[in-house]
Amino acid sequence: xxxxxxxxxxxxxxxxxxxxxxxxxxxxxxxxxxxxxxxxxxxxxxxxxxxxxxxxxxxxxxxxxxxxxxxxxxxxxxxxxxxxxxxxxxxxxxxxxxxxxxxxxxxxxxxxxxxxxxxxxxxxxxxxxxxxxxxxxxxxxxxxxxxxxxxxxxxxxxxxxxxxxxxxxxxxxxxxxxxxxxxxxxxxxxxxxxxxxxxxxxxxxxxxxxxxxxxxxxxxxxxxxxxxxxxxxxxxxxxxxxxxxxxxxxxxxxxxx
Numbered sequence: 001x002x003x004x005x006x007x008x009x010x011x012x013x014x015x016x017x018x019x020x021x022x023x024x025x026x027x028x029x030x031x032x033x034x035x036x037x038x039x040x041x042x043x044x045x046x047x048x049x050x051x052x053x054x055x056x057x058x059x060x061x062x063x064x065x066x067x068x069x070x071x072x073x074x075x076x077x078x079x080x081x082x083x084x085x086x087x088x089x090x091x092x093x094x095x096x097x098x099x100x101x102x103x104x105x106x107x108x109x110x111x112x113x114x115x116x117x118x119x120x121x122x123x124x125x126x127x128x129x130x131x132x133x134x135x136x137x138x139x140x141x142x143x144x145x146x147x148x149x150x151x152x153x154x155x156x157x158x159x160x161x162x163x164x165x166x167x168x169x170x171x172x173x174x175x176x177x178x179x180x181x182x183x184x185x186x187x188x189x190x191x192x193x194x195x196x197x198x199x200x201x202x203x204x205x206x207x208x209x210x211x212x213x214x215x216x217x218x219x220x221x222x223x224x225x226x227x228x229x230x231x232x233x234x235x236x237x238x239x240x241x242x243x244x245x246x247x248x249x250x251x252x253x254x255x256x257x
Contacts, residue, residue, distance in 0.1 A: 003113070004089040005035045006079040008072065009053065009097040011043025015214050016052045016097040023059070027241050028106035030059035034087070037061065038079045042069030049097075072096075073186045077173045084165050093159050098215030101157065102236040105133055105210040108147070109159045111244040112204065116161070119204065119246060125149065127201045129168045129194035133157040134211040136233055144236060146247025149202035153194055155187030157211035158203075168194050207247060209235040 005023075009016050023035075037053045039046060053063045064082070066075060076096070083089040093109055095101075112119075112131045120128060128149075134156035160169055172193035176184035180192060194201055212235040216226040 001032065001113075002088055002090050003033045003093075004083040004087055004091070005033055005059075005093045005095060006076075006083055007035070007037045007095045007097060008040070008076045008079055009037055009049050010040040010072070010075070011045045011049065012097050012215070013045055013048035013052045016049055018100050018214055019095065019097055020052065020056050022101040022103075022105075023056075025103050025239075026101065026106045027104050027239065028110055030106075033059060033093075033106075035059045035061040036064065036079060036083055036087070038064040038066065038075060038082075040070055040072075040075045041066045073174050076186060080160075080165060080169060080173065084162050084170075089162060091159055091161050092165070093157070094155070095157055096215075098213055099134075099157050100212050100214055100235075101133075102210040103239045104236065104241050105157070107241050108133065108206055108210050108244060112147075112159055115246075122149075122246070125200060125202060126198055127167070128164070129153060129197075129201055129203045130164055131159040131204045133159070133206065133209065134213070134235075135205045135207070135209040136229065143207045143247060144238075145242045145244055146207040147204050147244060148207060148247045148250055150205050150250035151195060151202060152205075152250070153187070153191035153203050154205075155190070156213055168197065202249075205250075206236075206244075209233065211235060 007019065035056065039049050039053065080092065083092050091113055109131065130153065132154045134154045136154060169190055172179060172189045173186045176182065176189040179189060216223050
Protein backbone atom coordinates (compact mmCIF):
# COMPACT_ATOMS: atom_id res chain seq x y z
CA UNK A 1 0.00 0.00 0.00
CA UNK A 2 1.25 3.47 -0.93
CA UNK A 3 0.59 6.07 1.79
CA UNK A 4 1.66 9.71 1.54
CA UNK A 5 1.58 12.86 3.62
CA UNK A 6 1.42 16.28 1.95
CA UNK A 7 2.33 19.62 3.50
CA UNK A 8 1.58 22.88 1.72
CA UNK A 9 3.95 25.58 2.98
CA UNK A 10 4.40 29.32 2.42
CA UNK A 11 6.60 31.86 4.20
CA UNK A 12 6.15 30.53 7.76
CA UNK A 13 9.28 28.61 8.80
CA UNK A 14 8.41 28.76 12.49
CA UNK A 15 4.97 27.24 11.94
CA UNK A 16 6.38 24.57 9.63
CA UNK A 17 8.93 23.58 12.27
CA UNK A 18 6.17 23.13 14.84
CA UNK A 19 4.38 20.83 12.40
CA UNK A 20 7.46 18.78 11.50
CA UNK A 21 8.30 18.49 15.20
CA UNK A 22 4.82 17.08 15.83
CA UNK A 23 5.33 14.63 12.96
CA UNK A 24 8.63 13.50 14.49
CA UNK A 25 6.74 13.01 17.77
CA UNK A 26 4.23 10.56 16.28
CA UNK A 27 3.65 7.28 18.10
CA UNK A 28 3.29 5.36 14.83
CA UNK A 29 6.09 4.31 12.49
CA UNK A 30 6.71 6.10 9.18
CA UNK A 31 8.06 2.96 7.51
CA UNK A 32 5.23 2.81 4.96
CA UNK A 33 4.65 6.57 4.53
CA UNK A 34 6.29 9.16 2.26
CA UNK A 35 6.21 12.91 2.86
CA UNK A 36 5.81 15.54 0.14
CA UNK A 37 6.33 19.22 1.04
CA UNK A 38 5.58 21.90 -1.54
CA UNK A 39 6.68 25.45 -0.88
CA UNK A 40 4.83 28.22 -2.69
CA UNK A 41 7.00 30.93 -4.22
CA UNK A 42 7.01 34.63 -3.53
CA UNK A 43 7.58 34.86 0.19
CA UNK A 44 10.56 36.67 1.71
CA UNK A 45 11.25 33.65 3.96
CA UNK A 46 11.35 31.04 1.20
CA UNK A 47 14.93 29.99 1.95
CA UNK A 48 14.15 29.60 5.66
CA UNK A 49 11.12 27.46 4.88
CA UNK A 50 13.23 25.32 2.54
CA UNK A 51 15.87 24.87 5.24
CA UNK A 52 13.25 23.61 7.72
CA UNK A 53 11.91 21.17 5.14
CA UNK A 54 15.41 19.90 4.39
CA UNK A 55 15.97 19.10 8.08
CA UNK A 56 13.28 16.40 8.05
CA UNK A 57 15.14 13.11 8.29
CA UNK A 58 12.76 10.71 10.01
CA UNK A 59 10.62 9.92 6.96
CA UNK A 60 11.29 9.55 3.22
CA UNK A 61 10.73 13.14 2.05
CA UNK A 62 10.44 14.96 -1.27
CA UNK A 63 10.51 18.77 -1.39
CA UNK A 64 8.84 20.59 -4.27
CA UNK A 65 8.82 24.28 -5.16
CA UNK A 66 6.40 26.39 -7.15
CA UNK A 67 7.94 28.51 -9.92
CA UNK A 68 5.71 31.45 -9.06
CA UNK A 69 3.31 32.35 -6.31
CA UNK A 70 0.20 30.23 -6.83
CA UNK A 71 -1.85 30.76 -3.69
CA UNK A 72 -3.27 28.15 -1.37
CA UNK A 73 -5.88 26.67 -3.73
CA UNK A 74 -3.44 25.94 -6.57
CA UNK A 75 -0.50 24.94 -4.36
CA UNK A 76 -2.56 22.38 -2.44
CA UNK A 77 -4.26 21.08 -5.58
CA UNK A 78 -0.85 20.47 -7.19
CA UNK A 79 0.20 18.43 -4.16
CA UNK A 80 -2.96 16.33 -4.03
CA UNK A 81 -2.90 15.69 -7.77
CA UNK A 82 0.79 14.83 -7.66
CA UNK A 83 0.55 12.16 -4.97
CA UNK A 84 -2.58 10.52 -6.37
CA UNK A 85 -1.76 10.79 -10.09
CA UNK A 86 2.04 10.53 -10.21
CA UNK A 87 2.96 8.82 -6.95
CA UNK A 88 -0.04 6.47 -7.17
CA UNK A 89 -0.91 7.00 -3.51
CA UNK A 90 -3.68 4.85 -2.10
CA UNK A 91 -4.19 7.25 0.82
CA UNK A 92 -2.95 10.76 1.54
CA UNK A 93 -2.85 12.67 4.81
CA UNK A 94 -3.34 16.36 3.91
CA UNK A 95 -1.62 18.97 6.10
CA UNK A 96 -0.73 22.66 5.92
CA UNK A 97 2.22 24.40 7.53
CA UNK A 98 0.20 25.97 10.37
CA UNK A 99 -1.09 22.69 11.81
CA UNK A 100 0.23 20.68 14.76
CA UNK A 101 -0.66 17.02 15.19
CA UNK A 102 -1.53 15.04 18.29
CA UNK A 103 1.05 12.34 19.06
CA UNK A 104 -1.42 9.64 17.96
CA UNK A 105 -2.75 11.36 14.82
CA UNK A 106 -1.02 8.90 12.51
CA UNK A 107 -2.39 6.01 14.57
CA UNK A 108 -5.91 7.34 13.96
CA UNK A 109 -5.20 7.55 10.23
CA UNK A 110 -3.88 3.98 10.20
CA UNK A 111 -6.94 2.81 12.15
CA UNK A 112 -9.22 4.36 9.52
CA UNK A 113 -7.33 2.68 6.69
CA UNK A 114 -7.55 -0.69 8.41
CA UNK A 115 -11.26 -0.29 9.17
CA UNK A 116 -12.52 1.62 6.13
CA UNK A 117 -14.36 -1.33 4.58
CA UNK A 118 -16.10 -2.11 7.86
CA UNK A 119 -17.08 1.54 8.35
CA UNK A 120 -18.47 1.77 4.81
CA UNK A 121 -20.78 -1.13 5.65
CA UNK A 122 -22.49 0.92 8.40
CA UNK A 123 -26.28 0.80 7.91
CA UNK A 124 -27.81 4.06 6.62
CA UNK A 125 -24.45 5.30 5.32
CA UNK A 126 -23.91 5.78 1.59
CA UNK A 127 -20.27 6.89 1.68
CA UNK A 128 -17.49 8.57 3.65
CA UNK A 129 -16.04 11.77 2.20
CA UNK A 130 -12.91 11.95 4.36
CA UNK A 131 -11.43 11.29 7.78
CA UNK A 132 -11.14 14.79 9.29
CA UNK A 133 -8.65 14.98 12.14
CA UNK A 134 -9.64 18.43 13.42
CA UNK A 135 -12.84 18.86 15.41
CA UNK A 136 -13.27 22.56 16.17
CA UNK A 137 -16.37 22.59 18.32
CA UNK A 138 -17.43 20.61 21.36
CA UNK A 139 -20.31 18.25 20.61
CA UNK A 140 -20.91 17.02 24.15
CA UNK A 141 -18.48 14.13 23.71
CA UNK A 142 -15.22 13.69 25.61
CA UNK A 143 -14.00 10.23 24.57
CA UNK A 144 -10.39 9.83 23.44
CA UNK A 145 -11.25 6.56 21.68
CA UNK A 146 -14.43 7.28 19.71
CA UNK A 147 -14.84 8.51 16.15
CA UNK A 148 -18.20 9.66 14.83
CA UNK A 149 -19.91 10.54 11.55
CA UNK A 150 -20.76 14.18 10.84
CA UNK A 151 -21.99 16.11 7.82
CA UNK A 152 -19.37 18.78 8.56
CA UNK A 153 -16.01 18.92 6.80
CA UNK A 154 -12.93 20.58 8.34
CA UNK A 155 -9.88 20.90 6.10
CA UNK A 156 -7.30 21.31 8.89
CA UNK A 157 -5.76 17.87 8.44
CA UNK A 158 -7.64 15.01 6.82
CA UNK A 159 -7.11 11.63 5.20
CA UNK A 160 -8.49 10.77 1.77
CA UNK A 161 -8.20 7.63 -0.32
CA UNK A 162 -7.63 7.78 -4.05
CA UNK A 163 -11.31 6.91 -4.56
CA UNK A 164 -12.45 9.71 -2.24
CA UNK A 165 -10.13 12.17 -3.98
CA UNK A 166 -11.65 11.44 -7.38
CA UNK A 167 -15.20 11.36 -6.01
CA UNK A 168 -15.13 14.48 -3.80
CA UNK A 169 -11.80 16.32 -3.74
CA UNK A 170 -10.68 16.68 -7.35
CA UNK A 171 -14.07 17.77 -8.80
CA UNK A 172 -14.42 20.71 -6.39
CA UNK A 173 -10.94 21.83 -5.28
CA UNK A 174 -10.31 24.60 -7.81
CA UNK A 175 -13.68 24.82 -9.55
CA UNK A 176 -15.73 26.95 -7.15
CA UNK A 177 -16.57 29.56 -9.79
CA UNK A 178 -18.11 26.93 -12.06
CA UNK A 179 -19.80 24.96 -9.28
CA UNK A 180 -21.09 27.71 -6.99
CA UNK A 181 -20.89 30.88 -9.10
CA UNK A 182 -18.30 32.64 -6.95
CA UNK A 183 -14.70 32.29 -5.78
CA UNK A 184 -14.24 30.12 -2.72
CA UNK A 185 -11.46 28.59 -0.65
CA UNK A 186 -10.82 24.96 -1.59
CA UNK A 187 -12.05 23.56 1.74
CA UNK A 188 -15.40 25.36 1.53
CA UNK A 189 -15.88 24.16 -2.04
CA UNK A 190 -15.05 20.55 -1.13
CA UNK A 191 -17.33 20.74 1.93
CA UNK A 192 -20.21 21.98 -0.23
CA UNK A 193 -19.54 19.32 -2.86
CA UNK A 194 -19.59 16.45 -0.37
CA UNK A 195 -22.78 17.80 1.16
CA UNK A 196 -24.45 18.19 -2.24
CA UNK A 197 -23.69 14.61 -3.30
CA UNK A 198 -26.34 13.27 -0.93
CA UNK A 199 -27.74 13.43 2.58
CA UNK A 200 -26.21 10.11 3.60
CA UNK A 201 -22.58 10.94 2.82
CA UNK A 202 -20.69 11.69 6.01
CA UNK A 203 -17.17 12.54 7.14
CA UNK A 204 -15.53 10.81 10.06
CA UNK A 205 -14.14 12.76 13.03
CA UNK A 206 -12.35 11.83 16.24
CA UNK A 207 -14.39 12.92 19.23
CA UNK A 208 -11.33 14.77 20.52
CA UNK A 209 -9.41 16.65 17.83
CA UNK A 210 -6.06 15.25 16.67
CA UNK A 211 -4.97 18.55 15.11
CA UNK A 212 -4.66 22.12 16.26
CA UNK A 213 -3.82 25.30 14.33
CA UNK A 214 -0.97 27.74 15.00
CA UNK A 215 -1.75 30.20 12.20
CA UNK A 216 -3.09 33.10 14.23
CA UNK A 217 -1.81 35.51 11.62
CA UNK A 218 -1.60 34.72 7.92
CA UNK A 219 -2.93 35.41 4.45
CA UNK A 220 -6.45 34.22 5.29
CA UNK A 221 -6.62 34.80 9.05
CA UNK A 222 -6.63 37.82 11.35
CA UNK A 223 -5.99 37.35 15.08
CA UNK A 224 -9.62 38.25 15.77
CA UNK A 225 -10.95 35.67 13.32
CA UNK A 226 -8.51 33.06 14.63
CA UNK A 227 -9.46 33.65 18.28
CA UNK A 228 -13.15 33.33 17.47
CA UNK A 229 -12.63 30.13 15.46
CA UNK A 230 -10.48 28.52 18.16
CA UNK A 231 -12.70 29.35 21.14
CA UNK A 232 -13.22 26.15 23.12
CA UNK A 233 -10.96 24.11 20.87
CA UNK A 234 -8.91 21.37 22.54
CA UNK A 235 -6.81 18.60 21.05
CA UNK A 236 -5.37 15.32 22.29
CA UNK A 237 -1.83 15.77 23.62
CA UNK A 238 -1.10 12.56 25.52
CA UNK A 239 1.70 10.36 24.26
CA UNK A 240 -0.57 7.34 24.14
CA UNK A 241 -2.27 5.11 21.60
CA UNK A 242 -5.92 4.30 22.21
CA UNK A 243 -8.32 1.52 21.23
CA UNK A 244 -10.20 3.49 18.59
CA UNK A 245 -13.79 2.67 17.71
CA UNK A 246 -16.78 4.06 15.87
CA UNK A 247 -18.99 5.92 18.32
CA UNK A 248 -22.07 6.83 16.30
CA UNK A 249 -23.54 9.85 14.52
CA UNK A 250 -23.41 13.59 15.17
CA UNK A 251 -26.83 13.74 13.49
CA UNK A 252 -29.01 10.92 12.24
CA UNK A 253 -28.77 10.17 8.50
CA UNK A 254 -31.59 11.12 6.20
CA UNK A 255 -34.15 8.50 5.31
CA UNK A 256 -33.76 6.92 1.89
CA UNK A 257 -36.10 8.37 -0.70
